[in-house]
Amino acid sequence: MARAVSHESVFHAIASPTRRALLDSLARGERNVSELVAALDVTQGAVSQQLAVLKNAGLVRERADGRFRFYILSPEPLALVDQWLRQYRTFVEERLAWRSGSTCSAASSTRCPKRKGR
Numbered sequence: 001m002a003r004a005v006s007h008e009s010v011f012h013a014i015a016s017p018t019r020r021a022l023l024d025s026l027a028r029g030e031r032n033v034s035e036l037v038a039a040l041d042v043t044q045g046a047v048s049q050q051l052a053v054l055k056n057a058g059l060v061r062e063r064a065d066g067r068f069r070f071y072i073l074s075p076e077p078l079a080l081v082d083q084w085l086r087q088y089r090t091f092v093e094e095r096l097a098w099r100s101g102s103t104c105s106a107a108s109s110t111r112c113p114k115r116k117g118r
Helices: 006-012 017-027 035-039 044-056 076-100
Strands: 062-064 068-073
Touching: 006 017, 006 035, 006 044, 006 076, 017 044, 017 062, 017 068, 035 044, 035 068, 044 076
Parallel strands: none
Antiparallel strands: 062 068
């Protein structure tokens, strides 16, 4: 039975650039620790420590094959991040369009901010 993943553990896990690099590597497919060490150019101990955080957050699963351990990305917790970001997507798009001088999204239900001094 899968354990519940908290928003806090997922956001904590993706806060680290090293852990995000591990996720990027695992997004391309299953990897063992040696492959991850080579891809990130860090020590095996550092990779193992970061993988433990990712596993605790439910972002990575481990599979044993003989004496090797393989790691694979588990996308379900990333859906929590996507869900949280979705509420800001329209806001960000409108503000970026406003700053670049483009018109705001016509599909948006919110108004664009008024530009001052232009």
